[in-house]
Amino acid sequence: MTHAYDIYIPSPFRSRLTKKEGLVLTSRRIVSRLETLKRRRRSSNLVVFGECPNSLYELVRFSNALPELKLKIESVALLANDCDFGDLSTFLTTLRRTMRRPKVQTFTTASIEVYKRIIEAHLNDAHSQLIATASVIDDTLAVWSCEPRLYQVELPSIPALRKIPKSEWRNFEISETGSHIHWSAGDIDLNLESIRYRCDPKYQREVDKRRIQEIKAIGEAIKSVRVRNNLKQTECGITEREMRRLEKGEVLPHSTTLKKLAKAHGLELSNYLSFLATG
Numbered sequence: 001m002t003h004a005y006d007i008y009i010p011s012p013f014r015s016r017l018t019k020k021e022g023l024v025l026t027s028r029r030i031v032s033r034l035e036t037l038k039r040r041r042r043s044s045n046l047v048v049f050g051e052c053p054n055s056l057y058e059l060v061r062f063s064n065a066l067p068e069l070k071l072k073i074e075s076v077a078l079l080a081n082d083c084d085f086g087d088l089s090t091f092l093t094t095l096r097r098t099m100r101r102p103k104v105q106t107f108t109t110a111s112i113e114v115y116k117r118i119i120e121a122h123l124n125d126a127h128s129q130l131i132a133t134a135s136v137i138d139d140t141l142a143v144w145s146c147e148p149r150l151y152q153v154e155l156p157s158i159p160a161l162r163k164i165p166k167s168e169w170r171n172f173e174i175s176e177t178g179s180h181i182h183w184s185a186g187d188i189d190l191n192l193e194s195i196r197y198r199c200d201p202k203y204q205r206e207v208d209k210r211r212i213q214e215i216k217a218i219g220e221a222i223k224s225v226r227v228r229n230n231l232k233q234t235e236c237g238i239t240e241r242e243m244r245r246l247e248k249g250e251v252l253p254h255s256t257t258l259k260k261l262a263k264a265h266g267l268e269l270s271n272y273l274s275f276l277a278t279g
Contacts, residue, residue, distance in 0.1 A: 005029075005047055005074050007027070007029050007031065007047050007049065008030075008032075008037060008047070008048045008062065009030055009032055009119075010050055010051075010059060010062070011032040011058070012051075013054065013055040013058075013079075014030070017116075021112060021116060023116060023120070025119075027123055029123075034065055037062075037065075038065070038069065045071070045072045046071045046073055046074060047076075047077075048075070049078075049115075050077075051080075051081070052081075052108075056088075060091055063091065063094045063095040073095075074147075075105060075147050075148055076095065077106075077107045077108075077109075077148050078106065079115045080110060081112075088108070092106055107150075109132075109133065114133050117130070117146060118148060122146065127146040127147050127148075128192075129179075129193070130145065130177065130178035131146070131174055131178040131179070132146045134181055136170045139154055139156060139169075140153070141153050141155050143181075143192070145192055146178060151192075151195050158194075160186060161183070161186075164188070165185070168183065168186075171183065171184065171185065180192075215252050216249030218249070218252065219246055219247045219250075221275075221276040221277075222246050222261065225272070226247075226265075231264065235264060236261055236264045237263055237264035242257070258272065
């Protein structure tokens with residue numbers, strides 16, 4: 001499988017993550033020495049992981065070498081535990097200047113569990129689907145994905161959360177894998193896709209386009225199965241108008257509609273769905 005980026009983890013930090021935290025970091029995508037990175041031209045994109053203060057020296061060397069490397073930094077994640085704020089600030093300033101991508105977001109955390117989740121998400125190619133951490137600031141939900149990238153959404157814009165008291169908005173848990181955020185009040189689950197859909201217009205357009213294509217494909221399958229069974233649109237257990245709209249891909253069929261269609265075709269629902277799946 002070809003990946004769009006490599007992963008840089010300085011040697012001391014990689015050793016700690018392997019020996020003390022039990023992470024398996026054997027992927028060939030991981031580069032831990034600056035000299036290796038200079039020789040390696042397989043990927044022009046890079047995700048950077050590091051620790052402050054222990055691997056700060058290697059990270060500074062890395063940032064100073066960026067102009068020579070001509071690499072594109074996708075994202076930066078730092079484990080900042082007992083780190084001098086001045087040292088960290090200096091490094092981040094140097095990194096932003098040398099990588100010439102001021103819009104690249106830098107994620108810092110003191111939680112090794114959150115950090116491990118991010119690294120494992122990258123190794124499993126699930127970084128754009130999983131949540132690293134989240135917080136509520138006033139009426140805004142701020143969510144860091146495992147990319148890491150920051151997404152912010154206004155809580156009142158989420159219908160399910162409007163149904164629970166505002167005092168409960170801060171009382172949530174992130175699942176162990178980062179697959180979703182859970183509010184006990186109201187038994188509400190929210191995944192990263194739902195969050196991105198509400199705050200990323202480009203992503204919203206992509207999702208809407210996919211949904212339209214899926215609905216049209218279902219409509220074409222419904223028509224194909226009907227024609228193969230020599231049924232007219234008026235013989236399918238629903239009105240002719242409903243059938244026309246379904247076959248044109250204007251609406252998505254409800255479960256009750258699918259049951260009526262299956263019955264009209266003389267099939268069990270499971271068999272009818274199998275026919276739809278195969279076109």
